[in-house]
Amino acid sequence: MIKTKNAKQLVACQQCDALYDTPILKQGQSAKCTRCGSILAERKVDSIERSFYWSLAGIMLSAPAILLPLMGVTLVGQYHHASLLDCILALIDRGFFMIATLVFLFTLAVPVVRLLGAFYITYSFKFNRLKPSLLHFFRAFHYLDNWAMLNVFMLGIVVSMYKLLDDTELSINMGLLAFILWLICSTMASSTLDQDYIWQELENEFVD
């Protein structure tokens, strides 16, 4: 085994395992791996503040985005509309339990939990209420990274609108606006969250 420096001063690329000295970054800078080109480390601008407010906005918008009707159709004088929650309930009604569960997880539960998680973490940082349990909390938070699909659902809304435009009268409801704003908030909340910084701070605080 090669004698190495203290592991604290080194950083490894997550994608190719190349080893580097920890780069010293200012806010807004990022370092790329010279071998595979993926981002090695980055410092995001004003991460805690921005992520705090985006996630706060996201939490407030989640109720209207989920409950208000997204769109409605009119055909031969009859009108019917549906919200995100109605989609899941309709699937349960028809006996498609697996699909209902997955749609519930990907478009409702995971985004809401992610927003609440980001809010809790940034709240603890902003008001200096760090607890050792945050280490476990933030690790658990990472398990949800890949499974939020609000953007895919948005494209689904657009496609189904085209499908309905053809032979029905389509109306767009307030829920769609709330949903788009919710999508923006949750995307921004997770993209402004600076994970490297949070881990570093938590380590300084709680790991000898």
Add this chain to the structure above:
Amino acid sequence: MSIKTAQGSGLALCPKCHKLNNIRQCSGKNVRLQCIRCHGLFYPRKPYSLQYTLAWNFAALIAFIPANIYPIMILYSMGIGEPNTILSGIGEFIDLGLYPIAVIIFTASIIVPLIKIIGLFLLVYRVHTGVRLRPDKHSKFYHALEFLGPWSMLDVFVVALLVAVVELGFITSVAAGPAINYFTLTVIFTMIAANSFDPRLLWDKKQGCENAKEENDY
């Protein structure tokens, strides 16, 4: 010229908090570690990465067959049901002249799953044999696959929306077909397959090949 890797230096990266941990010398090569920062358990490399990827990939491929045979959506109008498979649904869009939507759905529900399945098979094969391995190209390809994964859920969400919105009793209503279960399984399986592939194996294999070559030269 080889770049120093964490594994070569007796260090391992925690996949969750990106902390470098020392590998204890006494233990074997790919042994379970506990991160000193987040206390999570992890392996320096994902264990049996290629085997898991291959297995999930086969599962996805098998689920993809019934997904295309059975109808994904049944459109009832005036009590008469008209079943639609994924492909016939796309055909309908082409008939209506909505080409961009047809292209989007065709890409999301046919091309992306197929490319993911074939691409992962290819990556596993290349890592296993080390023939014509180009880690820089292949890792970019892998990231594209990983990024595209969730977009295949598009068709499922469209069907879910249509089922909920188009509910006008006898006049017209939409029901989901059995294929939607299989199609969702395909998407989930390919996502898990992509997750269980470890891109660092590409670089390990490449470096292993180069080291072997250098030894032969001298």
